[in-house]
Amino acid sequence: MRRLLWPVVVLVLLLALNVFFTPSFFSIQVRDGHLYGSLIDILRFGAPLILVSLGMTLVIATGGIDLSVGSVVAISGALACLQISQDQSVFAAVALALGLCLVLGAWNGFLVAGIGIQPIIATLILMVAGRGLAQLITDGQIITVNSPSYKVIGGGYLLTVPFGILIVLVVLAITAFLTRRLALGMLIESVGGNAEASRLAGIRSRGIIIMVYAFAALCAGVAGLMISSNVSSADGNNAGLWIELDAILAVVIGGTSLAGGRFSLGGTVLGALIIQTLTTTIYSIGVPPETTLLFKALVVTAVCLIQSPSFREKVFRGRGRAAPPGPAAEEKVRVREGVRP
Template sequence: MRRLLWPLAILAALILLNVAFSPGFLSIQMREGHLYGSLIDILRFGAPLILVSLGMTLVIATGGIDLSVGSVVAISGALACLQLSQDASVLTSVVLALGLSVLLGAWNGFLVAGIGIQPIIATLILMVAGRGLAQLITDGQIITVNSPAYKLIGGGYLLTIPFGILLVLVVLGVTAFLTRRLALGMLIESVGGNAEASRLAGIRARGIIVMVYAFAALCAGVAGLMISSNVSSADGNNAGLWIELDAILAVVIGGTSLAGGRFSLGGTVVGALIIQTLTTTIYSVGVPPETTLLFKALVVAAVCLIQSPSFREKVFRRRGTPAGPRPAAEEKVRVTA
């Protein structure tokens, strides 16, 4: 819980800033049996990023990185919409899209664990080629669909709550159960801490690495379905563009180390909500569109610095505070000199 202190404080500060500019920001209303409000919108529009970030968390926990999730988002949405436009059922379209996503993720894992390619290079291949594959599926066009059942995934409601939020809660619950209630989380952390030592201890590190990359692609595939169903169309060029960078930022803000090892699913969710709330804040404050990315980058940099214990110690340390006793080795050198 201590690890989440600063991310939660930053999220609260962003919410208060929005309240200052829009007094009704915290209000939630019931319209036509559905919940509406700014907080609901943050959760609904942030759902795809939360899903992608959850998958990215486990990849980073193994000491890897996945730059291809944005392309997988585009491929998943493109294939599902293509199938729907050819009169395939929603179930068939969803299964094919998610199946291809898992295969692409397993391919990334094979390149990393089986062949030994650096994760950033292995996933960069699919990041570039995957975007072209998405455009090949859509023939360079935006495919529009008209399916109420498919619309439910990203733009529908269930029990008054946006279906995307419920879907995220299910994925988060299953992921937390598998990684925190079972030994899987410990195995992932051990592989990220020291893959060679894990292998010598009898842990099948290669299999775990392939699994987490496949899971990350599966989460990206579901996010692609949510994004395309929300707008009832598939855009192979722009769908999921740069979402991999937001996902990495969400994971880092949430306290997961890029070096691998320990990870925090709760921190990742908070980090993703911070990024989505920041996007909402940008529109509320009225930041000019041409400076949006610069403003966002500055805020994220400030967030990361505030979370750094060494940075806080250097900046917020009181003047005049004694530096403490010198180390013995340093005192010996000084006396000798």
């Protein structure tokens, strides 16, 4: 819980800053049977990022990285909208889009685990080629659809709650159950900690790596459906653009190490909410659009520095200050130098 302290503090500070500029920021109302409010908007618009970040968390936990999730987001929305525009059923379009995403994710995992290509290179291939594939699917145009059933995925409501938030809760619950209530999470962490040692211990590390990349692509595919259905259109060029970088930042802010090993799903959700809240804050305080990315980078950098124990040690306690050695420390020094008491 201690590693989640600083993300929680940063999120609370960002929310408090919004209250300063918008006094009714915490106000939640029910209109036409739907929940409305700034907090609901943060959760609704942040839902695709949370999904992508969850998949990215498991990939990073194995010591990998996936730069292709943004392209997969575009491919998923493009293929689903294309099928719906050709009078295919929404169920068939969604199933086909998610099936393709699973294949693309498994391909990434095969390149990494089967062939041995570095994860950043293997996924960079799909990052570039996938964006081109999305534009081929849309023929370089923005495909617009008019399907109330498809609109529900990203813009609908169920029991007054945005449907996208419910999707995130379901995916998060399933992921938490599989990784924390079963042995899968421990296996993923062991592969990320030492893949060779886990293989020698009898763990099928290749299968686990392929599985987590497929899961990351599936999460990105669902996010792509949410994004495209929310606007009832698919843009192969701009949909999901740079979402992979926000996902990586969310995972890092949440306390998961890029070196692999232990991971935190709760921390990742907090990280994604921080990024989405930061985006909302930028618009609330009137930061000029041309400096938005710079402002965002500075805030994220500050958050990462605050989370760093070594940075806090140097800033708050002083580099040259050291506590006087205790009796145990003095005894270790005498033993190391061969001096008998």
